[in-house]
Amino acid sequence: MALRWMIYGAYGYSGELIARQAKQRGYSPVLAGRNADKLESLAEQLKLTFRDFSLQDVDQVKQELADVDLVVNCAGPFSQTAASLMHACIDSNTHYLDITGEIDVFEYAHQLAERAEQAGVVICPGVGFDVIPTDCVAARLNAQMPDATYLALGFDSGSRMSRGTAKTSVERLGQGGAARINGAIESVPLAWKSREIDFGHGAKMAMTIPWGDVSTAYYTTEIPNIEVFIPASPRLIKRLKRLNLVRFIFNWQWIQRKLKTKIDAKSAGPDAKERDNNPTYVWGEVSNAKGDTRQMRVKVKNGYSVTAEGAVELAIYTLEHSPKGGFYTPSRLYGAKLLDNYMID
Template sequence: MKYMIYGATGYTGELIAKEASAQGQQPLLAGRNPEKVAAMAKELGLAHKSFALESVSQIAAELADVDLVIHCAGPFELTAEIMMKACIESKTHYLDITGELDIFELAFSFHEQAKAAGVVLCPGVGFDVIPTDCVAAQLKAKMPDATHLQLGFDSRSRMSRGTAKTSARRIGEGGAVRKNGKITNVPLAYKSKKIDFGGGEKLAMTIPWGDVSTAYHSTGIGNIEVFIPASPKLVSRMRKMNWFRWLFRMEFMKNWLMKKIDAQPAGPKDEERAKYYTWVWGEARNAKGDVETMRKQVLNGYTLTAKGAVTMAKHVLTTEHEGGFSTPSKLYGADLVEQFLYTPEAE
């Protein structure tokens, strides 16, 4: 079975490629820059190819002998659709590491086409959204009649440039929650509350995280919100931005933000990732007011993404699947997160 890591020279793509190599696997490395892809392939002793994402037929031809792609080249709002369509055409399983809400819903819209082709479409096989998705599924198992679900995470690790770009491009759209089964656009910092994610109580605010899509598909719970810690100052600033966030829908503003982000470091260094683990939290509630709460201490998000993507690729390639859209917890099982719990020796 042959699989490809596309976008292997980006910060997270490189982590995935190195994790796969460390596990004795030999994925095909690919990306848009021939020199960078060749240099990484030489360093890891792996095969490589380079191609741009120009047309569905062109990409499908490049994937003709590839069984699975781990797509790492974001922002995914610009690259995921064409890669998904090419994977369906070439009958190549598709995984990615997105956290973009719209991309999960896009993949879901291709469910029937992918199922007919026998192709698995499973976005979010990294920190976005393995741990939160598994917590959601485990809470659903503990409370089958849950009507409301809140999820969140607390990480002190810096963002990579790719994650920062994704977040920045979304600002103009505001926040998002799920109400009565429907994804609903809401203001930035729509809700705030104090939450003990696992390391003590903190003020937190809602964000338009991927679980607003995936947790619904994994659990069927119709009301979903996702939170991260935020200082009172940040909550206030985000709420003030609602008055002029329309500006951030303009391409010139997006380009300005992208240039500022490009000046930042690629992502957290190895020692930072080893030091800063993540707390993941979830709370389910039913119509009677009963509550189930769950907390898990997991690896740093980028380390988890590298290990999670490789684990999911191995699983898809060695297990029978009927194809179509899926979430990590549905595809692998809600116990997937248990492989990525943090211990001092885990990194």
């Protein structure tokens, strides 16, 4: 019997990109999600089958996964979907991948490592832009400096966020920043650190952000101190530092609803032309206790293009190679050579 896989949340911005990429490569995943009308419309366009179901009832989810070998979860915020779907996948012997960038989801997935290993199920969150390129850069830098004690990663792109990514950022705002310090993930202020970085096309001021690699890069490299940076103007950095005094208000539900309503009024995400015209520059730096330092810079496709292609690539790789069950990061699952698929001149 042919291996069967499913894209859950297929009608979202990234989910649809992944579904179209899968079809373009000749694969026929089952499209799934809560909204039957949206699923039917996309399924008709792509000539694929679909199933509509929510994730509220774990027993029902397990029934829907009974004949499915792998799920790619694209339904964010993943704080609301990942846990129940991971448990259902483990119970139904279905491999689980997702495209999250949420630190808490990565950490939760890692907690399920032993259960996943016993069930022979692969759990690999972050099979998109967050975190494929940065994870592979981290792995390659670690290979060059195995005694590294500090890792900094960063990226620069002119591409707009999708609605889902923007909503996830809003949810995180009230919690502040995050960094890994002496092996543990610690809460830090917004714009905690700033420095000038050349990501690959000129030096820019940059600031720390609570990006997924704060979690995943540790499991890839075991480097105990990890920070992630993006470009930010000095004005924005100052504004965010001042915002630390009142950032708790972003945890208020009515503030969250107001910000998310504004996000919903915008386009779903960058169109094909914008993706093609906005590559991503990825940078990494390691240092050891002696003060030795190494850096790496790569130019890769637009982040959403990496997500579409990477999710399909890792889904098919997992299905064809049947890795040992357990928790994986993208580079641990496929190897750091995965980065080569997305690098451009």
